[in-house]
Amino acid sequence: MNRPHIVWLRRDLRLADQPALFAAAETGPVIPVYVLDDARAGEHRLGGASRWWLHHSLDALGRALAERGSALVLRRGDSVEELCRLVEETGAVGVHALRHYEPWWREAEVQLAQRVELQLHDGNYLMPPGSVRTGGGQTYRIYTPFGRALRRELPEQAPLPVPALSAPDTWPRSDRLEEWNLLPTKPDWSAGFAADWVPGEAAAHEQLARFVDHADLYHEERNLPSIEGSSRLSPRLQWGELSPAQIWHTLDGQAGEGADTFRSELVWRDFAQNIILTFPEYQTQNYRQAFERFPWRHDEGEIRAWQEGRTGYPIVDAGMRQLWQSGWLHNRVRMIVASFLIKHLLIDWRVGERWFWDTLVDADCGNNSVNWQWVSGTGVDTQLFTRVMAPLTQSDKFDAGDYIRRWVPELAKVPDRLVHDPPEGTYLPKIVGHREGRERALAAYRSLRDDQAS
Ligand SMILES: Cc1cc2nc3c(=O)[nH]c(=O)nc-3n(C[C@H](O)[C@H](O)[C@H](O)COP(=O)(O)OP(=O)(O)OC[C@H]3O[C@@H](n4cnc5c(N)ncnc54)[C@H](O)[C@@H]3O)c2cc1C
The missing domain is CATH 3.40.50.620 (HUPs)
Known part of the structure; x- marks a missing residue:
C-alpha cells in the first residue's frame, strides 16, 4: 500500500x-x-x-x-x-x-x-518571517531598513508549478461545504460582495493579469479612491489564492516607479508578519505601554454611526459603506476612517480593529493590527504624537468626489466643489466638528506626553 x-x-x-x-x-x-x-x-x-x-x-x-x-x-x-x-x-x-x-x-x-x-x-511570504534580521540579530521595528534588507536577501526563485496529484486508495469522510453555513442568510448582506468578487485561484490569476497591465501607473493612482488604481489583490494574498512570489515573479522585468512602489507595498505585508511573530499579542495590546493610560472614550452611538457610515463626513461615510457593502476598502480611505475613529472620536483602535476583522474579506492578523497601531501611534515605526488627519482636506486632495457619489447615494448629484463638505442642512450633521475633534485629540495625546515627562 x-x-x-x-x-x-x-x-x-x-x-x-x-x-x-x-x-x-x-x-x-x-x-x-x-x-x-x-x-x-x-x-x-x-x-x-x-x-x-x-x-x-x-x-x-x-x-x-x-x-x-x-x-x-x-x-x-x-x-x-x-x-x-x-x-x-x-x-x-x-x-x-x-x-x-x-x-x-x-x-x-x-x-x-x-x-x-x-x-x-x-x-506565503516573500521571505520566511523571522529570517530578515538586523545586524544584531533583532527583529526590525522600522519598515524602511527592513525593506532594504529583504530586497537584498530575496533569492531569485521561480514559482512552483501545479503538481500531478495521485489519489489515495480510499478517501476519508468529508463534510459538505453547505453544512458549514459560512454564507449569511438572515439577512443576506453579501449581494455587493458577489458583484465585486469571484474568489478562487483562477479568478485571482485573471485579476493579477489585469493589474500588471496598469502597474506602471500604480504610484500615481494608488491613492485615488475614485479610480481604485491599486491591485485589489489583498484578499487573494490573505487567502493564499496567489503567493507573493508569483506576484513578484509576474512583475519581474517591470522597471519604473509604478512596479517598484507596488513591490514596496508587498514588503509591508512581510514586515507586518515579522511584527506579529515577535509580538504575538500585537492584535490586542498596545505595543507602546504608555497608551495603557490613554483617555479613550467609549460611546456606543458614535461607534455605530462610524460603522454604518453616518458620521456626517462624506469621505468617512463612503468608506464605511463601501466596507459594509463590498467587504473591502481602499488603503487611503482605510487610513482616513481609522484616523477619524481614533483621533476625532478618541475611540480605542481595538474597536476599529475588531470591526475591520469582521467586515473585511482580506482581514489579516498582521496587516490589520500593524496598520491600526500605526494610525493610532501605539505601535512600532510610528510617532507617538502624531498629526491628526483632516478628512475633508484628504477627500479633496485625493479627488474622492466620484468615490463619494458612488457610495453615498444621497450625494450622487452634488458637484465636486461641494461634495467633500456639503453645506449645512444638505447632508447628515457632523458628529464632531473637525476643529473640536482635532483639539480634543491633541490634548489627549499631549496628556500622555506630559505624563511621561513627569
Ligand atoms: C487601518 C488599516 C487596516 C488594514 N487592514 C488590513 C487587513 O486586514 N488586511 C490587509 O491585507 N491589509 C490591510 N491594510 C493594508 C492595506 O490597506 C491593504 O492591504 C490594501 O488596501 C489592499 O488593497 P490592494 O490589494 O489594492 O493593495 P495594493 O496597494 O495593490 O498593495 C498590494 C498588496 O500589498 C500589501 N499591502 C499594501 N499596503 C499594505 C499595508 N499598509 N500594510 C500591509 N500590507 C500592505 C497587501 O497585501 C496588498 O494586497 C490595512 C490598512 C489600514 C490603514
Missing part, C-alpha cells in the same frame, strides 16, 4: 506555488484537507466577510482538485485533533503544511508536531 500524505490547508488555498502540496505530491498520494476550527483563534475567529470568502474559495479549490482527479476533504473541530484522527483513519505517513504566523496557528503547529510527523514549508 502506498501510504498517503495529508496536506493541511489554511490561508493557502491554491494549487500552484504551493510548496506543501508540491512536496507531498512528490512522495505519493495526497489528501488535501481544510479544517474549520473556530475555537483556536478565540475572539479572532473568522469574521463574517472572511467566512463568505472562505466558502467560495473552498468551493473553487474543491472543483479544481476534482478536475485533477483529487478532492478536498472538509472537517470541522479542533485542527490538531481532526488532523490526528485523519492520520489514523487513512494510515497517512504525516502532514505537510505551510507555516502560518497567527499565534493560534503557531501553537497548533507545535502541538501537532508532538503527535504526528509534520513537515512545515514556507511559501
Whole structure:
C-alpha cells in the first residue's frame, strides 16, 4: 500500500506555488484537507466577510482538485485533533503544511508536531518571517531598513508549478461545504460582495493579469479612491489564492516607479508578519505601554454611526459603506476612517480593529493590527504624537468626489466643489466638528506626553 500524505490547508488555498502540496505530491498520494476550527483563534475567529470568502474559495479549490482527479476533504473541530484522527483513519505517513504566523496557528503547529510527523514549508511570504534580521540579530521595528534588507536577501526563485496529484486508495469522510453555513442568510448582506468578487485561484490569476497591465501607473493612482488604481489583490494574498512570489515573479522585468512602489507595498505585508511573530499579542495590546493610560472614550452611538457610515463626513461615510457593502476598502480611505475613529472620536483602535476583522474579506492578523497601531501611534515605526488627519482636506486632495457619489447615494448629484463638505442642512450633521475633534485629540495625546515627562 502506498501510504498517503495529508496536506493541511489554511490561508493557502491554491494549487500552484504551493510548496506543501508540491512536496507531498512528490512522495505519493495526497489528501488535501481544510479544517474549520473556530475555537483556536478565540475572539479572532473568522469574521463574517472572511467566512463568505472562505466558502467560495473552498468551493473553487474543491472543483479544481476534482478536475485533477483529487478532492478536498472538509472537517470541522479542533485542527490538531481532526488532523490526528485523519492520520489514523487513512494510515497517512504525516502532514505537510505551510507555516502560518497567527499565534493560534503557531501553537497548533507545535502541538501537532508532538503527535504526528509534520513537515512545515514556507511559501506565503516573500521571505520566511523571522529570517530578515538586523545586524544584531533583532527583529526590525522600522519598515524602511527592513525593506532594504529583504530586497537584498530575496533569492531569485521561480514559482512552483501545479503538481500531478495521485489519489489515495480510499478517501476519508468529508463534510459538505453547505453544512458549514459560512454564507449569511438572515439577512443576506453579501449581494455587493458577489458583484465585486469571484474568489478562487483562477479568478485571482485573471485579476493579477489585469493589474500588471496598469502597474506602471500604480504610484500615481494608488491613492485615488475614485479610480481604485491599486491591485485589489489583498484578499487573494490573505487567502493564499496567489503567493507573493508569483506576484513578484509576474512583475519581474517591470522597471519604473509604478512596479517598484507596488513591490514596496508587498514588503509591508512581510514586515507586518515579522511584527506579529515577535509580538504575538500585537492584535490586542498596545505595543507602546504608555497608551495603557490613554483617555479613550467609549460611546456606543458614535461607534455605530462610524460603522454604518453616518458620521456626517462624506469621505468617512463612503468608506464605511463601501466596507459594509463590498467587504473591502481602499488603503487611503482605510487610513482616513481609522484616523477619524481614533483621533476625532478618541475611540480605542481595538474597536476599529475588531470591526475591520469582521467586515473585511482580506482581514489579516498582521496587516490589520500593524496598520491600526500605526494610525493610532501605539505601535512600532510610528510617532507617538502624531498629526491628526483632516478628512475633508484628504477627500479633496485625493479627488474622492466620484468615490463619494458612488457610495453615498444621497450625494450622487452634488458637484465636486461641494461634495467633500456639503453645506449645512444638505447632508447628515457632523458628529464632531473637525476643529473640536482635532483639539480634543491633541490634548489627549499631549496628556500622555506630559505624563511621561513627569
Ligand atoms: C487601518 C488599516 C487596516 C488594514 N487592514 C488590513 C487587513 O486586514 N488586511 C490587509 O491585507 N491589509 C490591510 N491594510 C493594508 C492595506 O490597506 C491593504 O492591504 C490594501 O488596501 C489592499 O488593497 P490592494 O490589494 O489594492 O493593495 P495594493 O496597494 O495593490 O498593495 C498590494 C498588496 O500589498 C500589501 N499591502 C499594501 N499596503 C499594505 C499595508 N499598509 N500594510 C500591509 N500590507 C500592505 C497587501 O497585501 C496588498 O494586497 C490595512 C490598512 C489600514 C490603514
